[in-house]
Amino acid sequence: MVPFAYAAAASAPAAIRHVAQRRDAEFIAGGTDMLQLLQDGVRSPSELIDINRLPMTAIEVGPKGARLGALARMADVADDPRIRAEFPMVAEALLASASPQVRNMASIGGNLLQRTRCLYFRDVATPCNRRAPGTGCPALDGENRLNAILGGSVHCIATYPGDLAVALVALDADVHIDGTRGERTIPVERLHRVPGDAPHLETVLEPGDLITAVTIPAGAAARRSHYLKVRDRASFEFALASAAVGLEVDGGTIRAARVAVGGVATVPWRLRHVEEALVGRPLSADVIHEAARTSSDGAEPRGRNAFKVALLPRTVERALRTVGGLA
Amino acid sequence: MELPRPRRDIELTLRVNGAERPLTLDARTTLLDALRDHLHLTGTKKGCELGQCGACTVLRDGRRIKACLTLAAMQAGAEIVTIEGLAADGALHPVQAAFVEHDGLQCGYCTPGQIMSAVALLREGRTGSDDEIREFMSGNLCRCGAYTNIVAAIRQAADRAA
Numbered sequence: 001m002v003p004f005a006y007a008a009a010a011s012a013p014a015a016i017r018h019v020a021q022r023r024d025a026e027f028i029a030g031g032t033d034m035l036q037l038l039q040d041g042v043r044s045p046s047e048l049i050d051i052n053r054l055p056m057t058a059i060e061v062g063p064k065g066a067r068l069g070a071l072a073r074m075a076d077v078a079d080d081p082r083i084r085a086e087f088p089m090v091a092e093a094l095l096a097s098a099s100p101q102v103r104n105m106a107s108i109g110g111n112l113l114q115r116t117r118c119l120y121f122r123d124v125a126t127p128c129n130r131r132a133p134g135t136g137c138p139a140l141d142g143e144n145r146l147n148a149i150l151g152g153s154v155h156c157i158a159t160y161p162g163d164l165a166v167a168l169v170a171l172d173a174d175v176h177i178d179g180t181r182g183e184r185t186i187p188v189e190r191l192h193r194v195p196g197d198a199p200h201l202e203t204v205l206e207p208g209d210l211i212t213a214v215t216i217p218a219g220a221a222a223r224r225s226h227y228l229k230v231r232d233r234a235s236f237e238f239a240l241a242s243a244a245v246g247l248e249v250d251g252g253t254i255r256a257a258r259v260a261v262g263g264v265a266t267v268p269w270r271l272r273h274v275e276e277a278l279v280g281r282p283l284s285a286d287v288i289h290e291a292a293r294t295s296s297d298g299a300e301p302r303g304r305n306a307f308k309v310a311l312l313p314r315t316v317e318r319a320l321r322t323v324g325g326l327a
Numbered sequence: 328m329e330l331p332r333p334r335r336d337i338e339l340t341l342r343v344n345g346a347e348r349p350l351t352l353d354a355r356t357t358l359l360d361a362l363r364d365h366l367h368l369t370g371t372k373k374g375c376e377l378g379q380c381g382a383c384t385v386l387r388d389g390r391r392i393k394a395c396l397t398l399a400a401m402q403a404g405a406e407i408v409t410i411e412g413l414a415a416d417g418a419l420h421p422v423q424a425a426f427v428e429h430d431g432l433q434c435g436y437c438t439p440g441q442i443m444s445a446v447a448l449l450r451e452g453r454t455g456s457d458d459e460i461r462e463f464m465s466g467n468l469c470r471c472g473a474y475t476n477i478v479a480a481i482r483q484a485a486d487r488a489a
Contacts (some may be wrong), residue, residue, distance in 0.1 A: 001355045003335055003353070003354075003355065004335070004354055004355065005333035005334050005335045005354060006333055006334065006335075006337055006354035006398065006400050007330055007331045007332065007333035007334065008331070008400070008401075008403075009330055010328045010330075010331075011328040011330075014328055014329050014330040015330055017330075018330045025333075028398075028401070031396055031398065031401060032378055032393075032396045032397075035357065035378070035395065035396045035397065035398070036377050036378060036396070038355075039376050039377060040377075047333045048333075048354070048398075049330065049333070050398075050400070050401055052401060075390075098466075099378075099381065099465055099466025099467075100391060100444070100447070100448070100451075100453075100463050100465075100466050101378075101381065101384055101391045101392050101393045101444065101466045102378055102393065102396070102466065104387075104390045104391060104392050105392050105393070105396060105397065234462075234465075235461075235462055235465035236465040236466060
């Protein structure tokens with residue numbers, strides 16, 4: 001770990017101003033990803049500004065939806081009975097993430113910004129366009145079993161690792177950002193950037209931008225929802241493929257569908273064409289099968305990750321059958 | 328409110344096992360290194376330093392965390408309990424006693440972390456079934472593979488606490 005200076009912020013505007021002005025200054029919240037990146041030398045900030053004392057921990061749930069403070073801990077949101085009732089896929093995505101200890105530490109805002117687990121990104125002895133722009137991408141033809149089949153480019157195929165963001169994208173959630181030019185709100189779906197020819201630009205956040213909250217609209221498809229995570233071991237592992245699905249069913253007909261997937265793409269990935277294949281159709285195993293089988297359309301496997309092309313539709317199908325009562 | 332000037336050397340007071348421990352630390356010092364190298368509380372173990380093994384599990388304000396994944400500076404004012412703070416008046420904590428009774432270890436290196444995690448698990452009420460215990464102990468690895476006896480020890484401690 002290279003030396004850095006530390007200060008605990010007591011006010012958001014002062015912290016934002018400081019981080020925006022100082023080259024290589026970073027916020028630290030739960031710290032669970034940051035400490036790993038520091039230990040491995042992947043990040044070397046000059047300053048870490050601790051935001052944990054800022055008053056952003058509240059979890060509010062009302063008839064229109066939920067508001068999660070950016071410093072609410074993953075465990076607190078996962079265990080909140082209102083979240084479990086109104087947004088099952090959110091609670092399930094959180095409970096399927098990391099370990100109990102990490103969930104007690106990690107914040108909602110920080111979780112959205114956790115960095116990829118691509119082996120090359122995490123190993124500073126190797127090239128990586130995301131970590132060190134222009135050095136190349138050994139994952140393209142290397143150890144890419146965990147890498148993305150969707151949303152990649154010839155410069156980067158690093159998988160977005162999180163679970164929560166996949167559920168939030170499925171539910172049309174928004175992320176609230178405070179910055180030097182004031183507050184703004186954007187869909188979670190627009191927070192992360194596909195790598196394209198600039199893999200090092202991972203999000204639309206600018207220097208000093210601070211995530212303050214996430215809001216999730218309530219609805220029938222949010223209430224009848226499920227998060228399925230398929231991984232190499234039963235617990236405490238990142239997804240090989242995951243599906244966040246929700247259905248609104250009326251009189252046996254699917255009125256609304258939400259499908260987003262994780263573990264397979266460079267960003268949380270919404271499958272709108274699968275949703276469209278479900279809406280207006282009767283809720284049945286056949287309809288679900290036909291819709292889910294197109295989940296990997298457009299996939300670009302790179303060798304060792306080719307199994308995900310078959311795994312993804314099966315994951316989506318099983319999640320939809322579960323939430324449809326057809327499992 | 329202005330931001331205090333960021334510093335590379337941090338003066339802080341940790342509250343560990345009920346005692347106030349003033350320290351001056353390099354800002355990079357993890358809570359784990361502060362406990363082991365500065366306060367000489369070596370019961371908390373260093374395994375992977377990446378949050379994967381759980382050997383460094385301690386309680387912060389009653390909740391289990393991994394001491395390797397947080398800076399000591401971030402824990403100023405928090406109430407930290409380590410394995411050394413568990414036994415009261417020389418009597419083992421019921422979870423410690425259950426690990427002894429069920430031989431919930433082989434080499435013992437992961438054991439302080441397993442026990443701290445299990446103490447929190449009982450408080451969280453995650454002991455409804457052996458599967459639930461396994462799922463909510465997934466943040467603690469045992470390379471000797473003593474899992475069967477670890478689950479049995481936690482089961483007994485949970486049953487006795489009920």
